Amino acid sequence: MNPSLDFYFFIGSTYTYLSVNRAEAVAAAHGVGLRWQPFNARSIMKAQNNLPFIGKPVKTRYMWRDLERRAKRYGIPFNGIPPYPVDPDGLAGRVAVVASAAGWCPDFARTIYRDWFLEGKAPGDPNALQKQLESLGKDPQAVLEQADSPAIRTRYDEQTQRALELGVFGSPTFVAGDEVFWGDDRLEDAIEWAKAQAN
């Protein structure tokens, strides 16, 4: 069986910018498949009282600086601190669920993160989403309606429940079998694990 990883991600997580831009290429270079799994990290983190940045200015300042340095290390562009927090209604997250079912989740996530980090456009704004979906050749009206449908809301909740059951508590997280690897900086560990499992 070819090794593979589940990539649990949440649009709104800052470090996920790195993974959205590099995880697929790194995994592919190792012959590891990547399944993009959008989930609602915010609801899990709130429920677990795990709020790493709210009311923590020193740690928050460090996070941006560390993210900037890590982006540079990976050759990923960084253009200053973008708006934060974002996607208050979870709309971009639900569009990611639509995209996941339809097979264009990676392109969608990269578009959203590029606009967020490089153009300062906070994910989740319906007008911006309209243009972003158009740029991906999708019908914005249809996609946004789907994203608000009970079926997609339920699917998002189910994805989140599955993440919770696996022990996922933040984004990005890579899951290889039963093993959970949290953080962009554990991508390589996760890939190693997935490869060792498949052998």
Add this chain to the structure above:
Amino acid sequence: MNPSLDFYFFIGSTYTYLSVNRAEAVAAAHGVGLRWQPFNARSIMKAQNNLPFIGKPVKTRYMWRDLERRAKRYGIPFNGIPPYPVDPDGLAGRVAVVASAAGWCPDFARTIYRDWFLEGKAPGDPNALQKQLESLGKDPQAVLEQADSPAIRTRYDEQTQRALELGVFGSPTFVAGDEVFWGDDRLEDAIEWAKAQAN
């Protein structure tokens, strides 16, 4: 000027087990000097409301598993989850300040962490410290008295204040000039930075 790093560490931090065991060798292999700087991470974290594990069982469980995997990766022994939290009165931390002034801080920290992680002896117990200091060829009585002296308490507070001013908010942290690198998993980034600065 030879490149060097300040290694801010707190006895009581879990991931610091990895750094205490590998930072000096990794830095030396790169020609980078390491200055061991004991400080009171607990007081900074409390003041900043940065309590990553208290009341967070899922994240705590992950932390131990991640630490175990990382220890294995580095060839550092791991013997199950040790007692936690530890050193409630900060005694081991203050002995580290005494040790730092006298030049035997690395040996002391490695002894404490080995006994903690491999023998299950929580740091800070006066009876255990007595034996630990003896095993290092020190006069336990004299060292423990010094650790309780106003001079060492003041020095510990000053170290902690210096860490705070640098933007240090947890342990382990590596500081190269003005750059702060938090976490054992940023050791290599910090070493690179220190080397680039020195050139």
